[in-house]
Amino acid sequence: MLLSLIISSQLLFAQPDTQAVKQINVPMLHPRVREWAYPVNNVKVPSNSVCLLWPGITGKNAFYKIMMATDAQFTKNVINGDEQRWAVYPLHQNIKEGKWFWKYASKATQNDKWQWSATNSFVVEKSKSNISSPSSKQVLVDLKNQKHPRLWSLNKNRESFFTNNKSNPEALAFVASMRKLLGKPLPEEKPTRPRDTTGMNDLQKKQMIEFMYHGFGNKVANPIKDLTVAYYLTKDRSFLDEAIKQGIHVANMDPKGYASRDDFNNGNIVEGLATLYDLGYDFLSEKDKQLLKSAIKTRGEMIYKNLPNRFELQMCDNHVWQHILRNFSITALAVANDIPEANEWLTYVYEVWNARFPVLASTDGGWHEGNGYFRVHYKTLIYLPLLFGEISGRDYFEEEWMHNLAYYILYSYPPKSASVSQGDMHENLSDMVRNQALFADALSTKIDNPYLVWYAKESRKLYPNFFRANDDFLLFRLLNYKGEKQELASKKPDDLPKSRNFNDVGLVAMHSSLNDISRNVNVFFTSNPYGVAGHAHAAQNALTINYKGKKIYGGTGFYSNFSDAHNLLDYRSSRGHCTILADSLSQRLGEDGYGWISRFMTGNRIQYALGDASNAYGNLTTAFWLDRFTQIGLKADKKSGYGDAGVKQFRRHVLQLDSNYVVVYDELEAVKPIQWTTQMHSPYLMKEGAANIGNAKVFELEADFVKSNATVFSSSNSTISVHDKYNYPAKNWKGKTDDEGNIIQFSEQWHAGISSSNKNKQRFLMILQVQDKALKPLKNLGINKGVQKIQVGEWTISANLDTKEAASLSILSSDQKAAFSYGNNALNVAGKAVKINNASSSVLIENGIKQEVIDTLPAVVSQDIGN
Structure with a gap:
């Protein structure tokens, strides 16, 4: 079937529909603290x-x-x-x-x-x-008649837990490791990772002391919990006696001391004591029970006093959702009725869980902060659905978000591959990390999804050492172990769409081959409705490009601290991401610096997304982030790369063509003439290349496994800069380590920026090649009425760079079986006009099958509309 692209004709279109291009005119979509009621304004709610x-x-x-x-x-x-x-x-x-x-x-x-x-x-x-859960009142009534142990349903399943795991190799290995703890010296209250604070200022010293004791709670609480589990696996009292000895020792520690007063350490310790109280209840003396209850009450109240009328109102209090909520929920269940205050604790956590889970997404399975910090939530996302499911009878793994989470895992972090480089600690995800594999493996037993089972099997095959030690999900595996069982259905993802849009969190993941990373070209495109909240970055309309599982373009810098100078001026800033700087200024930090994915289509040869980051720019006004600048003696001004450049529009079209080409087309507008800079970053050497088409600028990337370059066309005169320096040096002053305990080397990385002359309207067209063989030369097919026409490989690309004319982009394959059109273009197939419903739409045709899309607003706009 012949397919030809006719650029000049406008006769085949319906008239442009102003509703095709939508705008959002509110300060933010997800405020840091709830500012309006939900549901309101006759909204149609997603559940009864x-x-x-x-x-x-x-x-x-x-x-x-x-x-x-x-x-x-x-x-x-x-x-x-x-x-x-x-x-x-x-x-x-x-x-x-x-x-x-x-x-x-x-x-x-x-x-x-x-x-x-x-x-x-x-x-x-x-x-x-119509999925509902019983009230917290009913849950507490049911608990009144429930004997200890209550946790993990061991009151009714203790014998089957013992029997099922009697010959479980993993259980046997775990028990052997627990025998090594018997008779060990009791733990001292001292730093888990000592550091020298010489020469640090007061703020750095305070942060360093907290850093030095980080993990102390886990260090002293995990053995207590593990020893009690070992008892239930073996019925050997020596394990429980050791757990009681260590638990009583920890219960006597000062809850206000450096070792255990911070939220992480205190949360872990109170969970450890509560687990001992519950699982060891029948073997504890009355004196020991009273001591444990006293310590649990004191530590529990330290946590609870900071929760009601605060925690549930916040978009996401990360520390609580990551760890403290899990610690505290397990504690509250273990001692409910035995400690009167715990009834209110359990009521609170149960109500908030049912009202707010999942806190940083809605239904699409994504997580708005990126995967670097998503993985910190994994343990909670496995154990709390299990815990609350057991006391309520509701299967929280059946939530729509949970089912879509399987696809988010697969598309955003394939096996043997880097992930998306947005959000704190993204640089640690250059390959599969242990808890990613363990989490997927655990989730695959609860979610009926053969692709997730394949993912888990691939992870076990590629990283067998990840599954050979005591880890965060071992208890979950032991609780779900049924001996020899039927193999779960597994399926390679080769029949899935090549791209997926996680619209709630603003991530589009494009792949050329999901199931074969050795030849996969992977483009991530982010534009986040949550803005720059928590551990997210000012990376609206930003790109990550991975090849053969390795990041070749994407976010740059290192997570040295949540808000030191490198973090605020480079890493978290738009300066550190493959997006646009407006007059050299970053997008805002804060919930008001948001973007959204407005269009998406996926085909076999063409993948497409359009992001709108028009609301991402302006003065930094969020009190939370302004305070972070003040703490380190900086101002969020133009000298630091923040301020209002008057941006009115930033719409970015991103297309992946076959396996080798990425096309980026930017529509930019400000209230006054400013300089616009499009940036790309890489861990590999970049240098300026020779250009032979008009005023285009070229940069090249050098690495032994990939050949890549990018040609950038501009609607105005432009300049290029390629260098390997941060705006503020990256120093690992805290001695941060990777997942394996190795000190991370904070190295320089490479940056390319193409800057326009001062214009209030600007367009960029970038044609980027990625492959492992010789790159194709670009052929200039001329420019007519502002439309630059280029041929590269099997593709002809035409883009309107005249800002006085309507924006347009068209792409046609040489076999005329695949085409894309946006804006003032027309399509003709086999001599027949293709009806296009709107001149402002985006159209994709492959093998005669047409897709046409206009802007779609984020779900939060139609659901949570109190603003």
């Missing part, structure tokens, strides 16, 4: 088991309650919530279809009068999800 959320009020002892009904006068089908100290309310029941009204009341102290909010409304549709 609704969770109500609302902004909190100031006050350590604030109180709330809710009221719901099917009429605005609150007389029909009325639901009244009990008084509570937190600002979330999962209904724990399936409500009838139709319109519902609700409001909430608050008061700062018990003696104040209730202040009611305005009435909100939402709509429950037919055929929506």
Whole structure:
């Protein structure tokens, strides 16, 4: 079937639809702390088991309650919530279809009068999800008659746990390792990783002391937990006696001392003590029980006092969601009813889990901070669904997000490959890391997905040493071990689409070969609706390109500290990412520096995404980040690379063609003439190359496994700079180590920037080649009315670089079986006009099959619309 591209004709189009190109005109989509109620404005909710959320009020002892009904006068089908100290309310029941009204009341102290909010409304549709969980009241009633041990259902499954693992090689190896702990000296309260603080300022010393004790809680609590598990595997009292000896010793430690007062250490210790109390209950003396309960209560209250009316309101308190919530939930379940305060602890964590999980995504399976810090959440994401599922009867692994998580793992972090280089610690993911493989393996037993099973099998085959030691997921594997069992269905991902859009978190992952990394060209494109919150970076409309599993272009720099100078001025800044600088200024840090994926199509030969980062730029105003600058004696001003350049538009089209070419087309506009710089970064040597087409600029990459260059066309005169220097040096002043304990070398990396002359409107076209053989020369097919036409390999590419004319991009394969068109172009197939519904749409045709898309807003815009 012949396919030809006709550039000049406009007759085949419908008139441009202004709704095809959408804009978002709100300061942020996901505020750091909840600022409006949900659900409101007659939104159609995704489930008929609704969770109500609302902004909190100031006050350590604030109180709330809710009221719901099917009429605005609150007389029909009325639901009244009990008084509570937190600002979330999962209904724990399936409500009838139709319109519902609700409001909430608050008061700062018990003696104040209730202040009611305005009435909100939402709509429950037919055929929506009806998965619900029992109320926390019911959970506590059920626990009253439940004997210890409660954790991991060992009260009813202790014999099957013992029997199933009797011949389990992994269990036997674990028990052997536990025997080596018997009779060991009791742990001392001292730094786990001593460092010299000479010459450090007060802030650095404070951070270093915390760093030196990091992991102390794990060091003293893990043996206690492991020894109790060893007892249940063997019924050998020597393990439990050793656990009790160590647990009593740790219970006597000062909860305010350096060793255990920080949230990580305290959380791990209280979990260890609670596990001993629960699993060792029948063997503890009354004196030991009282000591453990006293220590658990003291440490538990230290955690809990900082949670209600704060934690549930925040977009994501990372430390709590990563670790403390898991520690505290296990603790609360273990001692509920035995410690009266623990009933409220358990109620709180159970309610927040049901209302907010998954906290940094919605349904698409992604995680907005990137995979460097996503992996810190893995242990919680395995054990808390298991824990809460056991006490509620609800299968949290059946959530839509959990099922899509299988695809996020596969597309964003393939086996034997680097991941996407966005977010803190991305540089540590240059290959598969241990907890990634272990997490996928554990999840594959709970999620019915043959591609995830394949992923887990590949990980075991490629990295057998990852599965030969006591690790974070060993207990999970032991709990789920059933002896010889039927092999789980496994399937290679070669029949999956080559690309996938994780729209909720703004990640498009494109691959030429998901199941064969040795020939895979992988393009990641990020534009994040959450903005730069937590561990995310100012990397809206940014690229990562991996080849044969290795990163060749992407984020640069090192995670030395959450907010030192290198972090704020390079690594976290847009300066460190393959995106656009506006007048040499970064995108904002903060939730208001957001982007979004507005279009996506995937074919066999052409993959396409369009990102909009028009809202990402401006003055840095977020108090959280301004305070970080102040702490280290910097200002978030133009000298530091931050400020308002007046950006009005940044739309970036990204296409992967076959396996070898990446095309990037940028539409840029500001309120005044400014300099625009498009950047690419690499860990490999880059240098300026010779250009032979107009004012194009070329840079080349040199590495022994890949040949790559990029030709960048500009709508204005441009200059190129290639160098290997950061704006602020990267120094490993804390002696940070990788996953294997090796000190990380903070090396220089390479940076290429192509800068325009000062223009209020600007366009860039970048044609990038990636392969392991000789690169194809670009052939200039001329420029006509601002449209630059280029041939490279099997492709002809035409882009309008005249900013006075409408933007357009068209691509055609030499066999005329694959084509792409955006903007003011027309398509003709076999002499017949192809109907294109909108002149502002993007169209992809392969083998006569047409896809056409216009802008799609992020789901949060239509769901959480209180702003």
